[in-house]
Amino acid sequence: MTGTDIAVRVRGVAKSFGGTRILDDITIDFKKGSVHALVGENGAGKSSVGKIVGGYYSADEGTVELFGQPVTRFSPRDALGRGIAMIHQELQLVPELTVLENVFLGLESSTGGFLRKGDLDRFHALEETCDFGLDPNRRIADMRIAERQKVEIMRAIARDAQVIIMDEPTSSLTEDEADRLHQLIARLKARDVTVIYVSHFLDHIIANCDRVTVMRDGKVIRTDEIAGETKQSLVDSMLGQASEIIWPALPAAPAQNMPPVVEMQNVSTATGLSDISLKVRPGEIVGLIGLVGAGRSEVGRALFGADPITEGSYAVNGQSQQNGRLSVRSAIAQGIALVPEDRRKQGLVLTQVTRPNISLASLGSIASFGFINKARERERTQRMIDHFGIVPGKVDGEVAFYSGGNQQKVLLSKWAVEKPRLLILDEPSRGVDIGARQRIHEFIVEMAAAGVAVLLISSELEEVINLSHRGYLMNDGRIFAEADCRTLTVEDALNRIFQEQGSAPRIKEVPQA
Numbered sequence: 001m002t003g004t005d006i007a008v009r010v011r012g013v014a015k016s017f018g019g020t021r022i023l024d025d026i027t028i029d030f031k032k033g034s035v036h037a038l039v040g041e042n043g044a045g046k047s048s049v050g051k052i053v054g055g056y057y058s059a060d061e062g063t064v065e066l067f068g069q070p071v072t073r074f075s076p077r078d079a080l081g082r083g084i085a086m087i088h089q090e091l092q093l094v095p096e097l098t099v100l101e102n103v104f105l106g107l108e109s110s111t112g113g114f115l116r117k118g119d120l121d122r123f124h125a126l127e128e129t130c131d132f133g134l135d136p137n138r139r140i141a142d143m144r145i146a147e148r149q150k151v152e153i154m155r156a157i158a159r160d161a162q163v164i165i166m167d168e169p170t171s172s173l174t175e176d177e178a179d180r181l182h183q184l185i186a187r188l189k190a191r192d193v194t195v196i197y198v199s200h201f202l203d204h205i206i207a208n209c210d211r212v213t214v215m216r217d218g219k220v221i222r223t224d225e226i227a228g229e230t231k232q233s234l235v236d237s238m239l240g241q242a243s244e245i246i247w248p249a250l251p252a253a254p255a256q257n258m259p260p261v262v263e264m265q266n267v268s269t270a271t272g273l274s275d276i277s278l279k280v281r282p283g284e285i286v287g288l289i290g291l292v293g294a295g296r297s298e299v300g301r302a303l304f305g306a307d308p309i310t311e312g313s314y315a316v317n318g319q320s321q322q323n324g325r326l327s328v329r330s331a332i333a334q335g336i337a338l339v340p341e342d343r344r345k346q347g348l349v350l351t352q353v354t355r356p357n358i359s360l361a362s363l364g365s366i367a368s369f370g371f372i373n374k375a376r377e378r379e380r381t382q383r384m385i386d387h388f389g390i391v392p393g394k395v396d397g398e399v400a401f402y403s404g405g406n407q408q409k410v411l412l413s414k415w416a417v418e419k420p421r422l423l424i425l426d427e428p429s430r431g432v433d434i435g436a437r438q439r440i441h442e443f444i445v446e447m448a449a450a451g452v453a454v455l456l457i458s459s460e461l462e463e464v465i466n467l468s469h470r471g472y473l474m475n476d477g478r479i480f481a482e483a484d485c486r487t488l489t490v491e492d493a494l495n496r497i498f499q500e501q502g503s504a505p506r507i508k509e510v511p512q513a
Contacts, residue, residue, distance in 0.1 A: 006068070007032045007163050007194040008053055008084075013062035015048060017401055020392060022048050024218045026062065030163070033192040035185060037205040037226070040215035040238050041433035043391050043403040046198045049215075050165040053196065054086035055079035066163075085161035087152045087169055093140045099123075100136035103154045122158075129187070130154055131180055144293065145342060146173055146459075153181065157188075164188065165196040168404075170204060171430050174291050174459060182208045200433050202231045214238055235434055248442050251449040253469040254281040259318055261422045261453040262303055262336070267312035271298045272477040276312070280422060280453040285444065287456045287468030287485060289493050295477035296457045297341060300424040303455065304338040305331040317421065332361060335421030339411055339428055341457075343404075347411045350400040354390070355381045357399055357410050362418045384413035389439060405436030412443060423447055426457045441467060461490045475500045 008030040015023040023045045030036045030053075038046040051057040052064060055074040064071045066082055076086070093102050100123050123136045132150040140148060149169065156164045166185075170178040178201075185195055185208060197209055205212060206229055213223040214237040221237055260279035267276040273295050280286045288296040301307040302314075305326035314321045316334050331338075340346035348357055358381050359366060366376045381395045388409040390397075399410055408428065415423060425444065429437045444467055448454050458464040465471065468485040473496055480500050483493070 004068070005031055007066070008196075009063075009065040010049070010053070011063045011065075013049075013052060013059045013064065015052065015057055015060050017398075022218050023052070023059075026052075026218075026220055028213050028220060028223060030194055030196055031211070032194055033189055034210040035189055035195045035197055035208060037197045037199065037209040037212040038215060039199070039202065039205060039212060039234055040221075041405070041435045043217075043406060044215040044238070044433070045218040046215055047167050047403070048218075050086060050167055050196060050198055053079075053163070054084055054165050056086065080159055080161070083160075083162035084165070085156035085159050085163070086165040086167070087149075087156050088167050093148055093151060095139075095141035097140060098136065099134050099138050099140065099143075099151055099154075102140055102151055103136075103158050105155070107158065126154055126158055130157060130184055144297075146177065146293075149173065150177075153184075157184075161193070163194045163196065165198070167198045168200070169197070170199065170201055178204060200437070202234050202434075205234070206231065216240060238433070239435060246438075247466045248445045250285065250445060250467070250469060251283060254283045258282065260315075261317060263315045264303075265313045267302065267314060268310050269298060269302050269307050270310055271295075271301070271307045273298050273302060274477050276302075276479055278472055278479060280455055282421070282451045282453050283448050284470070285448050285454040285456055285468045287458070287464035287471040288474055289461060289464055289471045289483070289497075290474035291459075291497060294474040294497075296474055297426050298477070299474075300338060300340075300426050300455060300457055303331075303422070303424055304328060304336055306338070336424070337361070337415035337420035337422065338424045339415065339426060341427040341430060343407055343411050347414075348399055348407060352399065353394075353396040354385070354399055354410055355395050358384055358413045358417055361414050365418060380417050381413075384417055387416075388413055388443070405432035408432055408440065409436065412440065416443065416447070419447075419450060419452060422453045422455065424455045424457070427459065428456070429458070429460070429463065461493055465490060465493065473497060473500070 006029050010026055010028045013023055013026040014021065026049060038049060040046050048057060052059055055076045055078055058074060066084065094105065100119060103123060104119050120136060127134065130153065132154065134147065134150060140151065153169065169181060173181065182204065188195060197205065199205055206226060209226050211223065212226050212229060212234065214221040214234065216238060258281045260281045263279040265277050268274050276299060288299060290296050298307060302309055305328045314326065316326065316336065344350060349360065355377055359377050363372065366373045378395050385393045390406050390409045399407060402410065429440050432440065444454060444456065456464050456468055465485050465488055471483045471485045471488060472479045473481040473483060473493065475497055481496060
């Protein structure tokens, strides 16, 4: 490629935090008007490369050129001024502002501090390009992660960026929504926009990218054209060895007459659930199967006591909860654990290190007279680090700077350190690499084999079906069917969901699980 073909040129870039080298001698050319994928395990350095290009990190060594011009002192504002926008995996929105205000934040055409009607016209024009169907007046705090992700994408498009860095852009989207995003990316590419695409969805990369750079341990392993690549060839390069993508074998399902750990009968909530009836037995993995917005997360929150129940009955370990209600404190005391879908905002304390993050839900077992036994706390934390393979393996590691997969392992450790009776997992493998995903899947099976009841929520239907004994199919806040996941396929599940919605599927054919 000639210099004029290159949008971004990275040469010999290195970066360290706290003495840990996260990038080493990174050299990559990102061609104008192309979709260039970065793949690798969590901690490989993909997002860090994006943050170097986007001005969020400064390189300790090496050089970066944008459209042939060298970059020295660089910030996100500088990057935006030079046509570089970044869509973060951990979203960077202002919760109390509306969709419209977030999209045009810093670009407002205002008079006396008030947005002009012209901004609404600009939004509708942008919506025609993106086709996301967002309400411009809706508050971000009231939106689900998948919807917030669309707002982040619109923000980048609104800034007329010539290079857009997308970090896990489809991690919370349905297959239909991901297809629409990829159509948008194709339109951007036709306008000569360069897209740097960071993702763990290898099928999406193979179908939609032009080139791919494989990273491992902060280094570039190889950069090649996507033509001729397969999912397996990418996995082998990421892991440094031949490896099969396999689902762990489930333990035997418990007997039907075994008393459930939790049981709901005709439950409704103020968050939109209606007539929910379900049960989860010890040693059983039960999946909630539905599309984004079906009410799956709301079921998990109601079971955990985070959302109040307005109608129906709810029993935990055979004991009916007063008025069907349960507080979070009471849920934890009765052995109920929730790993939420938003690990950074709802699951972890990012101002704390690994040790207190793992201990937070079980301080009573390592404290006496109000004082924590630090030696025991450190021993249990190290045991969890070793068990999950958390990197870096530091008891007092800075969790805020961990990769997404390692943050998720810390969050899982918080509940695994003392075995719960019911483990609710909401999007447990969102935004993690194939190696971390495999470990998380093994952990789910380990919990069930140890007699823990598991409720699994995942937007990846293949994941929830292959890891569950039974499944409840959901739509519009209701459970409309129960299925044996041993005989259910992804295609069957989607057909039943769309039939329930009264519409024909808008997705491509999905391979069987």
